[in-house]
Amino acid sequence: MRDPHLRDIARRLRRDATAEERRLWQALRQDALGAAFRRQHPIPPHVADFACLEARLVVEVDGGQHGDARDAARDKAMAAAGWRVLRYWNNEVRENLGGVVADIARVLGDRSEWGSLTR
Structure with a gap:
């Protein structure tokens, strides 16, 4: 069952996206990399910045408040649920969007690895 509280958080995060999240979303949306992404996708008990459901891939865009033990615990929980997590700093998205997109691509x-991403 979907958590309505988590859904509301995801909606708020979509509405209040950072400039870097909006910029990366423009590069990922509409299957631009041959894979569909969702933004602010609930993966209980967390909300991922971007998620490719088919590849079980999460992309997080982090500001200065990130990079601590909470993020490590979040990544570990998502990995345990079968997700691979990629993290990029805001300045990477701002200064090297092409490199970030190339890394995600x-x-x-x-695609043969996608099955292994769920293990």
């Missing part, structure tokens, strides 16, 4: 590139 590289991970998505070998």
Whole structure:
């Protein structure tokens, strides 16, 4: 069953997206990399910035408040649920969007690995 509280959090996060999240979303949306992404997708008990359901891939865009033990615990919980997590700093998205997108495309590139991402 879907958690309505988590759904509301996801809606708020979509509405209040950072400039970097909006910029990366423009690069990921509409299957731009050959894979569909959702933004602010609930993965209980968390909400991922971006998620490719088919590849079980999460992409997080982090500001200065990130990079601590909470993020490590979040990544571990998502990995235990079968998700692979990629993290990029805001400045990477701002200064090297092409490199970030290329890195995500590289991970998505070998579809034969997608099954292994769920283990």
